[in-house]
Amino acid sequence: MLKPIICQIALPIPLRRLFDYQLPLHLAPNSLISLVGRRVRVSFGSKREMIGLIYSTTNNTAHDLTKIKPIIELLDTQPLLSSNLWDLLHWASLYYQHPFGDVLQQALPSALRKGKEATFKMQEYWHLLSSDLNISEVKRAKKQYQALLLLKQNPLSTTHLKAQGITRNTLNILQEKGFIECIAKQPEYNLNWSKNLQESEDKPQLSTEQAVAITAVNQQNKEFNCFLLEGITGSGKTEVYLNILTPILKMGKQVLIIVPEIGLTPQIIQRFQARFNLPIYLKHSGLNSRQQLDTWCHAKQGSAAIIIGTRSAIFSDIKNLGLIILDEEHDASFKQQDGFRYHARDFAIKRAHMENIPIILGSATPALETLHNALQGKYQHLHLTQRAGLAKPPTSSLINLAGLPLQSGLSPQLIELMRRHLQKNNQVILFLNRRGFSPVLMCHECGWLVKCTRCDAFYTYHKKANYLHCHHCASTLPIPQQCYDCGSTQLITNGVGTEQLEQTLKSIFPDDPVIRIDRDNTRKKESFDEYLNDIHQGKYKILIGTQMLAKGHHFPNVTLVALIDVDGALFCNDFRASERLAQLFTQVAGRAGRAEKKGQVVLQTHHPEHILLQELVNSGYTQFSRNALRERKLAQLPPYQFQALLRAESENATLAENFLTLCRQILIKICLEHNITEKMLLLGPIPAPMERKAGRYRFQLLLQSTYRTLITQTLQRAIDIFSKSPEGRKVKWSIDVDPIDFT
């Protein structure tokens, strides 16, 4: 007698286990194509249905079949993902200690997660039911007649017919009369794009450094190699990418390009589109789920020559992948900070290795991890030290704020400098990474500060919106009329945010239009695109921006860039703070003088003598980063050590701390058993830098070792014990492998 097949299903839930279901005989496929990797619909719990993927199967079972629920539906006729990608995701699940079902979930476009068919959007095609119809019957109905004449030559899509002025209604009538019929067909897609590949003639003469970098890659572009392209801002990295692409595309291989944020830098896509007459598809959160699925299908079928996307695009299933480019590789947005805490750069390198293809990491300010690998010779290090074309690097200097009268944080020197640049009809960028009008509201009489009741943080005052807003938990509060402590009505602001800066600048420079680019002001994507366009047109002279403005923009008329206040980062106890500040400074500075006009960068500070600032202003990121690596080595920190961070949070502080104390004991025991106590450092549990957030107390326990595999193995041994402990069930906890953010 045939036995039902038992399938172990990976379900999209954060539990580290698989679930058994039986495949009813009537669903069992005849073909021998493996069941593994196909999607199924199953019931979970009493009411819910879920889509999962078959992880493995068996029909040799001692299970009591009456206790195993049946699979409701088998959704695919073949495995959904290529075996390469499947293996990679499996590796990621083990490395990042995240349940495989949830990893799969994150790797799939949402339409597939919901059980949609893994195909393109079907298009309606119309065709004549018979070739010897007497179409003159409808001659008096002009549109119907026109439609039949068109369809007599070829079947045509609804979209095509609409463009000819033929409505759906007309088509329906003809269908009722028995003249035509509608069939659903896949849209046409082009698998032979590489045969007609053409490059636009409009490209610059390469610099020697660019040519050297391109040759280095092109000579080794058929197998795994990791290249770090370290090129100063404006040195023409994108031009290098474009040239590296050409031979790969000519071989008919697809290219995957990962960027930090597409919405912020539409320019990069335009440059690829302008260069090649090829099908380019995008993958980012601004697309609807149908568009994302179409991109996925094009990548998988091979009809997408180039796929450009943000972080999660690294999970695209690509038929014939020939190259991965990861631009701005230092960007923190490549690391997912919740759930499946992967790093898109590290996953990309692993992927390139597994698929045996080259990968290029590009940045003006490489992450110290990446730089370390390049300096050690693990990656090939390519350099662009000169700005492209006629552009020259900007000059940098500090303004000592000590004792100066400030207007909303602006020193008289800076105002004077702005005036000089604006008089020459140039644009100015002011960088301030703080939204809102003011970071705190304070009682002028007793010094009381309005603090969020749910976080260890102050409310930010938003003047225009007229409320207080906590940037950590998103709670809001109406503006208090009186001090809660002494009852005084004299509440004043303390500190400057972008909203205030905007207001002040409008009064200092009434004739120079000011634009503020921050999240409050650009919620709608259209408004952001519009602003960018207006900036390019020269409609605005003064640009105020947060981090959003630091990324990759190319504004040829910007000649002055000023950092208003970054002193907070100088005394931050996160060991990555200086690296981040150096990257930010260099990237922001990189917006100045990108064309023929020379650029100038100034940084206001109360600590002009600070060694980090001196280093940045006098010798730049290259020098800073090499020194910073030496310091990391001395301090025994990443990239010389590997880390994993266990976090726990709860409304009850003791519960969170107790759980981590237990984890520590478990880890110590495992280390003893495997004789690695000396090679593993455990720090904590300690409260997180922001101990209370959104009403929960947060604690951390850090694992550190010189050996990456020891961390992986130890966690793998421990994680089941963590999961099963009653203490673990009472708190929210997570593991962050290679953490980059300790807040």
Ligand code: ADP
């Ligand atoms: P990066 O990505 O390194 O900041 P881009 O690739 O955006 O730099 O290049 C900066 C500007 O220089 C762009 O306008 C680009 O078209 C131009 N450019 C790049 N390479 C050259 C070159 N070899 N000659 C002239 N202009 C160039």
Ligand code: ZN
């Ligand atoms: Zn008071």
Ligand code: ZN
């Ligand atoms: Zn809060």
